[in-house]
Amino acid sequence: MSLDELYGEIILDHYKNPRNAGEMEDPSIKSQGFNQSCGDDITIFVRVDENGRISGIRFSGHGCAISQSSASMMTERMRGKTLEEAEEFISRMRKMLTGGGDFSELGEYDELSALRGVTKFPMRVKCASLAWTTLETGIEEFRGEGRANRT
Amino acid sequence: MSLDELYGEIILDHYKNPRNAGEMEDPSIKSQGFNQSCGDDITIFVRVDENGRISGIRFSGHGCAISQSSASMMTERMRGKTLEEAEEFISRMRKMLTGGGDFSELGEYDELSALRGVTKFPMRVKCASLAWTTLETGIEEFRGEGRANRT
Amino acid sequence: MLDPHRIRTDFPILSREVNGKPLVYLDSTATTQKPTAVLEAMRKYYERSNANVHRGAYTLAQEATEAYEETRSKVARFIHAPSDSGVIFTRNTTEAINLVAQAWGRANLHAGDEIILTEMEHHSNLIPWQMVARERGAVLKFLHVMDDGTLDVGEVDTLLSDRTKLVGLVHVSNVLGTINPVKEIAKRAHAAGARILVDGAQSVPHMPVDVKDIDCDFFAFSGHKMLGPTGIGVLYGKPKILDAMPPFLGGGEMIREVQLDWSTYNDIPWKFEAGTPNIGGAIGLGAAIDYLDAVGMGEVRAHEERITAKALAALRDIEGLEVFGPEVRGGVVSFAMRGAHPHDIATILDQDGVEIRAGHHCAQPLMRRLNVVATARASFYIYNTESEIEVLVESLKKVKEVFARVS
């Protein structure tokens, strides 16, 4: 098990130069997540357009290279997806990170493959998953409120 | 270590035919003692005459053969003693029971020698001591109150 | 069929002597002996993976955390808890019940509210309620123990009212052996809108237990009474109820965000596990569960039924000896002998290597109900044999002889 597998160039690049970092005013979705085991703390902001598509997404908070780069990559990947598509993708990611799915599905050149190394570091899986599960919770709450508003 | 040493005839006789058992009205001293480790519960009643002598003494409560017979023998021995004499005797008994004194001091024919066997049963020393320490506490309190009344 | 002779080889202590006689250990209700597998599991943990759990980003900490949390899953499976999140590690049954009395009780009891207990409770399931009832102005009510040592289930309905907030009772009595109909009582308690807590200290070690089937809200037991080490116990609670409760003790691990003046709390079960837990103890308990699983809890119960039946028959044959409690019971027999105080019985038996308990067994109100100040108590487990019952009986006859010498 080599450190380069975990801390590859893509991971370090996203860590040092995070995309879509910062807060958002009046987001449709705002969801905060904690990683109890190491104190990582992240907030995801999403703007959902009238077609139910993610038209804007940002993240703030602090955490390790794994959680920050995972969040950065996630924001890039999620923009433009419908909430359904986002949820489906999140559940695929979660499977891959916890060893129940295969990263090769993503294709060799997909940046997210850089998270493959995490599967060999069980203590860090939660770091890599944090942004994804936080967004997932946010989407669920958004739907719940949506429904609540309707009735 | 033989059972007969602990449960000799004198012990059993005092257990089955306790002397001075029962309560006393208007005692000078009334002192209650517990043996936490086995639930023995004893109350000693003493009448002190104008010369500071124990003119009457009784005990009530419940407990094992050792604690009951020890109480019975104690009441017989204490009657007629001054409080000072009683305290001195109690402290000798305590020493003997905890192995710091020698029962042969009592002389061969002293009934209290029957308690000698207890020293070989460390778990039962508290049973044998209960009546004595309860009386001791009672005397201390009696003195304390006496002093308190005087000032 | 469970073979106690084979099982005994797993318990090093059982080959020791007491006062020159082979040890006959008949006090498993107080605490059980421990098989080598349990001692080995703890040792292996300390010699291979010892680290503090949770929050550790290194290999040892990960191994320790996994071992600790795996035990939680084992416990959940063993008592058929629907999820791990309802399994809280405590020191023992006593702490588990205090947790409920304090965290749930303080938040849910108000002046005039009622708690129903029974006359046969261990002090562990009485004092915590006395304390919180006094503080909150709540009232304790008690189910009577009938002359045969059982409860009258119908009486529950007469005691239940719309002020009843909780029914708390022992699953198997540590004095009488009575097996209480907790499922039936849970149903009635729930129908009246009350919660139910079951003290399972003497059931989980000795028979199959299914907390989901009982449908109790809280269930407490101790590791040391089921082959595990001292210092580890369990509170099971329905997750929804635990979730709504304020915390019990404050400190590390039970928090989420901490400011100087306020804090937010962790999820269950960790919200109720403040500070470094008894990790080694939990791992020992896990090994104890593995051991009991391998024996089979049905087999454990069947063996104890055999031994207990033999003991009951033999003791009742001794003239002047009175046995307390019902026919159908757990593996515990309390008795009194005419003319001999329980402590003297225990001392005399100890001379023959026979270790029984004498006293109030932390059940003073029950002693009063039985009209005694203490009882002698023999209790059995998987490692007790029929021939040990014979040693017990012979030794009891000696007690009679000793006390018959003088009239």
Add this chain to the structure above:
Amino acid sequence: MLDPHRIRTDFPILSREVNGKPLVYLDSTATTQKPTAVLEAMRKYYERSNANVHRGAYTLAQEATEAYEETRSKVARFIHAPSDSGVIFTRNTTEAINLVAQAWGRANLHAGDEIILTEMEHHSNLIPWQMVARERGAVLKFLHVMDDGTLDVGEVDTLLSDRTKLVGLVHVSNVLGTINPVKEIAKRAHAAGARILVDGAQSVPHMPVDVKDIDCDFFAFSGHKMLGPTGIGVLYGKPKILDAMPPFLGGGEMIREVQLDWSTYNDIPWKFEAGTPNIGGAIGLGAAIDYLDAVGMGEVRAHEERITAKALAALRDIEGLEVFGPEVRGGVVSFAMRGAHPHDIATILDQDGVEIRAGHHCAQPLMRRLNVVATARASFYIYNTESEIEVLVESLKKVKEVFARVS
């Protein structure tokens, strides 16, 4: 002079490998490793004398009770407590402090009363006070941590008032290593009529401690941080104060007379030990004290001073690495590295077998004071060697390399 190489042979775990490298255990502040003597003592207890303590009228119970109570005397001697009756066994430091906050706090705190803590407290000495302060309407005040990681003793006098009921502070900080002048602060607290509680979780294991000399009212520590097993800790309290306190948990052993509606309580220390205690754990702690006594607490401190001085010098030599805390300190060094998050540091070090902790160390308010979200922390004990410091330094250089690859 203490020879860590000889000592290491007593700790089986230290010869294991992690990720193919020799284990370098640098997290003794979280929990220490255990010498064979401690594991053997527990095993021997379970294999020879295991029984429930107190109340047992037979040989095994007597042996267990003696072993348990002897440990209490050992603890009293080790911290120079004036009597055994002030030594209460708890699960850990956290429970010890909660005992004080709940039993003493509920009885003695009233609306408007003040409690003084410090910004460097472990959550264990913060959350319990937040909880009881909220309940009683008391107010928490905090001594600041100065930039060098120490307290300003003079500030105590400005915070103390006639409403101050208690000063609670850590003896040695688990993050900064700061050794607080607890004796001086106790004097000032007492002069103002306040009680003082000292969290000794990081002092008792690492240096000679004399609670009588400090003159503190309460003192708490954990067995697992001083070579002992998990699940056992100690609260020392002045007997007079303990005596006047209401009980903490209710159950067996802490009572005297029990009626259905009320009870009277046992003497201290047993009044505060409800239910079956962690007997095996206490015996393990006793063996740990014997081990430390044999090494000598002065030697322990001297060794840690040597190792810590070396670590401080070496770490300060690494460019971009910031060390927190004062020069004079216990054996703990917290640090940050520019560009590398503590968790990433811990993961990379773990690949070299080097086990350090990363996170908030249960001291979130202190993290805020230091203006960080987390730190990396290496801590030392009697079994750490100077060459382990070199492995640490080499591994930290690797962290820098990893993170330097991309800009």
